[in-house]
Amino acid sequence: MNAVARLGAAVRGALAEEPLVRCSGVVADVAPTAYRVAGLSPFVRLGDTVAFDAGGGEERGEIVRVGRTGATVKPFGAGAEARLGLKVRRTGPLRFSPDVSWRGRVIDALCRPVDGLGELVTGRTPMSADAEPPPALKRARVKGALKTGVKALDIFCPICPGQRIGIFAGSGVGKSTLLAMLADAKGFDTVVIALVGERGREVREFIEEALGANRPRAVTVVATGDESPMMRRLAPKTAMSVAEWFRDRGDAVLLIVDSVTRYAHAARDVALAAGEPAVARGYAPSVFSDLPKLLERAGPGLEGSGSITGVFSVLVDGDDHNDPVADTIRGTLDGHIVLDRKIAAQGRYPAIDLGVSLSRLAHQVWTPEQRVLVGKMRELITRFEDTRDLRAMGAYRAGSDGDLDQAVLMVPRIYEALVQSPGTKPSEDAFRDLANALQKQR
16 A cells, blocks of 8 residues: 555544534533533434533543433533533544553543553554444354363353353352452453442452453453442443454453443433433333343354453342342343352352353253263252251251262262362363362262
8 A cells, every 4th residue: 555545544534533523512401410411412312422621621421311402411420510501512422442552451431541551552443332243143153162260160150262151149259259260261362351330449459469460461441339320331331342352353352240230230320310210120221221232242253253251240139139130131141150158158169059050051061971970960969958957957867868868978079179269270171170089088
């Protein structure tokens, strides 16, 4: 390509990004968490962004409602800093331009660096925050197995590259620890993490301690609990856009979102502020349509591209696994891992409930022999747990039930063999390690 052609391409790109005509309006009403802009309604649509010049620099917001008398804008900042009569300009749909140099960086939901390591390099390919997932019939099929190094998962809930799986847990049962162990898996080129609604203290701990040596290959998007609902709602979308960029260049990407529940809470706040009715436990209808849109963007890409393996944590309020958000997510994902508080109280980590956790793609991973073995172990575990109260009362007598005798003998050994912590060496072959551990316990 000669110099003239390169110049022409650069000019066309600049014109595509910077419209020749700018649309502006003025602030007509100001509320604590939103403001109304008059004069923009004919030129904008839901999801467009706007900006105005504030004392400390440019402030941005998103249009969440369009009416005849004006457009309602929710600011990305913590509060509405607009004032009456202030000029507001339309800046169009939200787009980001990731670059491979973003690995090792920590950014906010608007792709601004927050790690003090300087400005980010702007890539050449803009990515939409609300991109559509690849067409269903053009996506590559999920194939192969992924070794996470977590024995309980690799045996009972195997994960495939491009699979989307949820971790359902209450607070304080080891969810973040399990996510850190998954981030240590060796089958990924890039790790993208969205920390949504976390405490500020926990963010640094997760990045420095949980990620540790994996930080150079990770992009971390952070929206802490004190940030606005708009930032907490945007953070998972930003992380997904970054993951899609790395997927399109051929990378095997691990996307971790902690947690989707806090994303749903933020989406609920935005929807209610826009005037939507509350239909299920205070959630607006758009929340239940936004969740599948976000989750479906993960998974395998087009043939010849990479894949996004999605791990989405779901914080179940009061350990209620029938929460509307949990139900919606469970029906969309390719499997679910349930962490149980009672198991954590026994000191068994990861506290995975092996009886109810499942992977819908396990049949692609297990050999026929492994399928039979896992089925038998699940049967023993279920029998062991169902008779726990009976045995505690002293009503069990050895020799009266052969299957129960086998469960009482084997299940504690299985539990002990599956105990793992982030400091232990990841398992290279979970079935072999389990067999070796059971033989040593004889």
